[in-house]
Amino acid sequence: WSIYKMPGVLEVPMTVKVAGQVQPATFTVYAIVTSSDLQFDQTEVDFGDCSIYNSVRSSVCLTNMSILPQDFGFPGVPECIKIRPNDGFGTLLPQETLKFDLIFSPKIAKEHHFQLICKSGINRDFPLLCRAVAFHPPLQLSQSL
Incomplete structure (x- = not known):
């Protein structure tokens, strides 16, 4: 076999001899x-600051x-993240590019640092770093009688 004149193209000459046939097939x-x-299109997503009662996209x-x-x-997406469309599968x-919305909805007030792993069909991992700061809002309204 040999590498063809164009990069990334392989050329393999083959000859098949068939019993009872004079001429081989090449x-x-x-x-x-x-x-x-x-x-x-980016290596890290910074969701910024987000109240525990809101979501950031x-x-x-x-x-x-x-x-x-x-x-x-x-697979294994943290509970505070939703991926759209199709829950991140497809x-x-x-050469196709697909746009995803990552929706961060924190339940706990803290600094969040995590990785989303995109796994290909041949089991390769492509990580995406994520961070956010979740906080309690400074003012909470309540209903009084």
């Missing part, structure tokens, strides 16, 4: 080497760098 098999990377884009379709998903077509 042909060439070509293979294109492609990446299996998925790529976020941030958008990220995920791109399939391959020339083949790739399945992906976000298939990206070749």
Whole structure:
């Protein structure tokens, strides 16, 4: 086999000899080497400050760098995060980019630091760092009689 004139293309000449046939069948098999990377448009998401009674939304884009379709998903997402669309699961077509909304809804007032892991169909991990500060609002209203 040899590397074809174009980068990332392999050329493999083949010869098949069939019993009872004088002429062998010759042909060439070509293979294109492609990446299996998925790529976020940012390495970190900062949700900023958020009350424990509110939600904050941030958008990220995920791109399939391959020339083949790739399945992906976000398993083990923390309870304070929702991913839209499709709960963060799907298939990206070749070179396709998909925009996701990450919705942060904290239940505990504290600094949050966590990773969202996007896992590809061939079990590769693509991490996205996230951070936020959740707080109790300074004023709470109550109903009195």
